[in-house]
Amino acid sequence: QVQLQESGPGLVKPSETLSLTCTVSGGSISSYYWSWIRQPPGKGLEWIGYIYYTGSTNYNPSLESRVTISLDTSKNQFSLKLNSVTAADTAVYYCARGGYGDVKDYWGQGTLVTVTS
Amino acid sequence: DNVLTQSPDSLAVSLGERATINCKSSQSVLYSSDKKNYLAWYQKKPGQPPKLLIYWASTRGSGVPDRFSGSGSGTDFTLTISSLQAEDVAVYYCQQYYSTPQTFGQGTRLEIK
Numbered sequence: 501q502v503q504l505q506e507s508g509p510g511l512v513k514p515s516e517t518l519s520l521t522c523t524v525s526g527g528s529i530s531s532y533y534w535s536w537i538r539q540p541p542g543k544g545l546e547w548i549g550y551i552y553y554t555g556s557t558n559y560n561p562s563l564e565s566r567v568t569i570s571l572d573t574s575k576n577q578f579s580l581k582l583n584s585v586t587a588a589d590t591a592v593y594y595c596a597r598g599g600y601g602d603v604k605d606y607w608g609q610g611t612l613v614t615v616t617s
Numbered sequence: 618d619n620v621l622t623q624s625p626d627s628l629a630v631s632l633g634e635r636a637t638i639n640c641k642s643s644q645s646v647l648y649s650s651d652k653k654n655y656l657a658w659y660q661k662k663p664g665q666p667p668k669l670l671i672y673w674a675s676t677r678g679s680g681v682p683d684r685f686s687g688s689g690s691g692t693d694f695t696l697t698i699s700s701l702q703a704e705d706v707a708v709y710y711c712q713q714y715y716s717t718p719q720t721f722g723q724g725t726r727l728e729i730k
Binding site: 596 | 668
């Protein structure tokens, strides 16, 4: 059974960089799409972007200037970096696996990141 | 961006009755090459990640009960729960994965009447 688990700081200061890692177990990261999605408190879901197992990336244009998603196949992990954060980046961040066409079939439990001084 | 608009925003249905949620896409999500609609439905409960219910507009996800069904093509889609169970109380989202940025509907809150 594939499992995904997000990890990283729960608090980030404004203007700093949010860094999260998703560890994949029960399957190889050397295939599929690997995505980040977030949900601000009380709001809907927002797609941040994905990295394909080949290393190619696709980002939400609204975040593209601040986002980097990377893959570490040796650790079966992928990561999210979002720089210059503001309070608007406070959200539960989810990692997810995408199958053919990027159908997101497995998700992490999510981790709350709060941007606060 | 491809805007997905769900209706209604909230819905109260009696146990055992049918629930229907609609999703209208501002652009077609039907890919001509493979004839697939790049549209999924997710169920979201508090404190849990979204759960994939339906993909390719009408294919049920693994382990999803057959009371959940999806239909539609192009720009208009429907999620139907044929006989509402108590555990179906949740927020439901449609999502398109056809174009960048991938987008979600605003969500429909389903409650028991």
